Amino acid sequence: MKTVIIGGVAGGMSAATRLRRLDETAEIIVFERGHYVSFANCGLPYYVGGVIRDRANLLLQTPESLASRFRLDVRIDHEVTRIDSRSKTVFVRDTLTGEETSESYDRLILAAGATTQSVLAHSDIPLHTLRTVDDVDRITAILGAAALPVSAVVIGAGFIGLEAVENLVLRGVAVTAVEFGPQILGPLDSEMAAPVLDALRSRGVDVRLGTVVTGTLAGRVQLSDDTDVAADFLIEATGVRPDTSLAERAGLRIGESGGIWVDDTQQTSDPSIYAVGDGVEKIDAINSQPTRITMAGLANRHGRASADSIAGTPAPAAPAFGAAIVGVFGITVAMVGWSEKRLVAEARPHRIVHTHPASHASYYPGAETMSIKLLIDAETDAILGAQIVGGSGVDKRIDILATAMAGGLTASALTRLELAYAPQYASAKDPINQLGYVADNLAAGTTRSLQWHELASALEDGAVLIDVRTSGEFAAGAIPGAVNLPLDDLRERLAELPDAPLVVHCQVGQRGHTAARILSQNGFDVRNLDGGFRTWTAGVS
Amino acid sequence: MKTVIIGGVAGGMSAATRLRRLDETAEIIVFERGHYVSFANCGLPYYVGGVIRDRANLLLQTPESLASRFRLDVRIDHEVTRIDSRSKTVFVRDTLTGEETSESYDRLILAAGATTQSVLAHSDIPLHTLRTVDDVDRITAILGAAALPVSAVVIGAGFIGLEAVENLVLRGVAVTAVEFGPQILGPLDSEMAAPVLDALRSRGVDVRLGTVVTGTLAGRVQLSDDTDVAADFLIEATGVRPDTSLAERAGLRIGESGGIWVDDTQQTSDPSIYAVGDGVEKIDAINSQPTRITMAGLANRHGRASADSIAGTPAPAAPAFGAAIVGVFGITVAMVGWSEKRLVAEARPHRIVHTHPASHASYYPGAETMSIKLLIDAETDAILGAQIVGGSGVDKRIDILATAMAGGLTASALTRLELAYAPQYASAKDPINQLGYVADNLAAGTTRSLQWHELASALEDGAVLIDVRTSGEFAAGAIPGAVNLPLDDLRERLAELPDAPLVVHCQVGQRGHTAARILSQNGFDVRNLDGGFRTWTAGVS
């Protein structure tokens, strides 16, 4: 059996190594048009920033190491230009010599990844993507050669754009971040992205939202807000599309989402051809619909799975949740599943919980506050998504939630999750349990809540806002129109409250919950401002 | 409705606060025989060590704060001496004045925690437990008053014993740790506890295994190994028993495990009496049998649940997995579920996986190696337990596994778990996914493995041990009798191999897996030494 693999990085090489382990006698040829295989795409920005110092660390394997360990025939600088699925042949061009050859296959694995489209037709300032080893060689060459101060424009403030921004700042570059959308980190809800925007700005990054680059002129980058900024180079990080060029021309079915269609064993519409990675369509775990999720974990997993399929032991793939994480200036941002805006866009009934717990028991030194948002199916109590922003412990909590989602745990079941507790690691009621408690209270109707973006209209409709924090907290900054009535005085001062719908709030929502319980049991119509002052502040900022 | 609660810390106070939130008009009286309520038991060792500097941080709530926020009637220094369940009355003694009173109840919550029994009938050296604020006041008083060098003996090298050891060492105390059992951290399997023993000894702790304290004489502590050691004081941390004294005398049903029997709503055999926390029996999630697990998370959870039950909205408790974690000299040790020795003792067919992955992508600086052991049901592929020892990322991985267990994911399903990946947090194939891969290979029979403790007899039976590491690794230390044949040369040197059953091994098991695949497909009878040289070394040490 002869298997040809197109693309020699995350998906392709994972397929190749696994296939060798399953089949010592298989003939396995990997074509990679670039000069490197098995490189750490996800590490590239950190090499630019000098965090990863040794360039060799980016190269996890080489054609030589793959040959000696896995007997793989890895051909770098070889681009597959066409697939003839009838004759089961790929046509290949040596990118160094231009020589054209062809290779037959019994099975073909397409792992060509994603592609980008430049927003600038022409630029007289060097314009790079940050996707390959060559890219970072070019960028670090500019940084090495240029006399400081160097300036750069990063186009796109998504996960990879922000990694680029951070690492350029680490290298002393003055960065302008230009984002077309109304917020950075578009997959998140705006109030969750807000602290990251603050961090960028406080580190001197000039962030332009709702702005596009319109051109370059005389060494300056022109923006749609009618300003221009200096830049020695530009980095484009505006997102990727599945690279379906070969697949389309081979007549393979392209899915609704724009990625190559595959079944749950990674087989394409041609039974001899498998496809994995950024190029293929995934099935969204939330609604079972086709979707595009371009992550290294899925590429690796599906690469391995495609080898299992070819070796005759297919294991059905699980749908994808889209778990993702990024670090920016010491802030960790993580998410899984759907956001509120996505749920709203798809009109899916949901409940929302915002909390701001400590990363571990607050009595033990070093606890850091994180902000968590949980999205819950209003009908089934299923967890539909989560977003977490903070410092230490964020990565742990998103993975617990991702695992809970994979295991089908409801939001209320998080109350019963038994997590390992000692004070330097967690809390006896872990933030994850607390999410469950709050969710459980919403589900049971124990406390009704109100979102930050619902407050203004509630107040317009005549609700009265009660701030149950201490007078000191109130004095340090309060929501306009709020009346201060500290929680510990509430029972004694009920007579002061108006006969109107009430909204209570505290700093993070927790005291508000107790206040809401006191008030509702005393006959008031009351809602607790979810996530308290902190979420509201982030939301309106 | 009048509820009386016995015990005002983890379980009792969680019940009290929740009950108040559910019922503004309830009468709630909490009796606590100590002088403090709502204190951070789990933080006590760290206050001794000076890690937690401010004693006030140990006191999460006070009777005053609980009164003003939750309208709780908290009576410290009040010991309940007897429950009369027929008249629904508790009898109470003021521990300061000796005054005796009684209090009726509609509902009673027993949250009296655990008790200890001293192994020393008499000691002429100060002998303390480390369980209350008073305990740490006494210990820190000794430390403050004594001229250095101070020396101490800690009896019991379980989780809390080791916390005591670490924190005494932090205070400059010369510590002898005396452990009755054959290993420290008894709930773990021995090879997993081994690195912690090394760390203790390298920090100068004199660890005596299989040893008991037999007495004290002239300021020295006498040990069963016929030595004696100097000690200014002793700390006893030999484990706890459920405090069932009140319950027994009230005629409540005591479970087989020795804890108070409760149903899944925390109700005891008397429908008016609920019980929670260290005093009650739990149901083991692995075999649905009664068990004793004494952890803060469960106490808090069941405390809250008992309030729900009393308020008329009972939510069935989930069985317990026994997730636990402890930090010792920078090593994190965590476990959940059953150990190998427990599985063996109960003759439960199981599979075992040992891995030694990096905490995050190894190309990104700062990755630390951890050791993971996964226990899997040989029939159902269910995850039965896990143990992890290492540095950063251990707490995350144990919680992911605990959540996977709660969600009923099989070991093979870990391959498909979608965890959030960026290089500073995880790996594209996370250690958890890798566990799944290895487990999947075992389940499918792709690679057969051998445990470290099975090696000697396999070799005796004529197996030949092949070390597939590099010659440099082999030279630096090898398993006696092993033949070195580096993985990358294996295919060329097959002819050198004997016609005998083979055991292959590498450093951690991963290259061994590839070697085993090569060999088995070439017709050899081969097993891979699970966890490689590292697990074997830890096991035989």
Ligand SMILES: Cc1cc2nc3c(=O)[nH]c(=O)nc-3n(C[C@H](O)[C@H](O)[C@H](O)COP(=O)(O)OP(=O)(O)OC[C@H]3O[C@@H](n4cnc5c(N)ncnc54)[C@H](O)[C@@H]3O)c2cc1C
């Ligand atoms: C800067 C950066 C940071 C990232 N960070 C993260 C992160 O933190 N976490 C995460 O989960 N994901 C991250 N990703 C995404 C992740 O790298 C991808 O999801 C993953 O690499 C996709 O794997 P793949 O095999 O589909 O494609 P790739 O790994 O991109 O490999 C495709 C290969 O195919 C080759 N190829 C394409 N066409 C041909 C052809 N016709 N002939 C021969 N070869 C061809 C390409 O040259 C390329 O090398 C990051 C990506 C980048 C660029």
Ligand SMILES: Cc1cc2nc3c(=O)[nH]c(=O)nc-3n(C[C@H](O)[C@H](O)[C@H](O)COP(=O)(O)OP(=O)(O)OC[C@H]3O[C@@H](n4cnc5c(N)ncnc54)[C@H](O)[C@@H]3O)c2cc1C
């Ligand atoms: C040093 C130490 C470290 C620990 N570390 C951890 C850890 O890291 N992680 C973890 O999960 N668990 C840890 N634990 C265990 C955890 O503290 C317990 O599981 C938890 O506190 C049990 O809660 P409880 O309510 O059952 O008992 P407790 O919290 O012990 O409360 C019981 C209370 O009842 C009172 N009482 C008893 N009898 C009477 C009576 N007759 N009348 C009135 N009052 C009475 C006692 O004085 C006591 O204050 C640790 C425990 C200790 C001592």
Ligand SMILES: CC(C)(COP(=O)(O)OP(=O)(O)OC[C@H]1O[C@@H](n2cnc3c(N)ncnc32)[C@H](O)[C@@H]1OP(=O)(O)O)[C@@H](O)C(=O)NCCC(=O)NCCS
């Ligand atoms: C590295 C690469 C070549 C894949 O190599 P690989 O050998 O398949 O993958 P790993 O090194 O993770 O090893 C996994 C194998 O080791 C096995 N393994 C891991 N630890 C083990 C242990 N302790 N004992 C036994 N087996 C073990 C696994 O079971 C798996 O084998 P299997 O697939 O046969 O089940 C490929 O993923 C790649 O090119 N990656 C770089 C690009 C990339 O991923 N980019 C995106 C992220 S930056």
Ligand SMILES: CC(C)(COP(=O)(O)OP(=O)(O)OC[C@H]1O[C@@H](n2cnc3c(N)ncnc32)[C@H](O)[C@@H]1OP(=O)(O)O)[C@@H](O)C(=O)NCCC(=O)NCCS
């Ligand atoms: C602290 C103690 C008094 C319990 O107090 P508590 O108010 O019940 O618990 P917490 O402070 O964790 O708050 C939990 C409540 O806040 C709610 N909450 C938390 N965050 C919230 C948020 N952001 N928005 C709304 N509500 C929130 C939860 O839903 C829960 O309320 P509920 O039980 O009505 O659902 C008790 O646990 C105790 O005495 N602990 C110390 C002893 C101990 O635990 N020792 C062992 C570990 S060291």
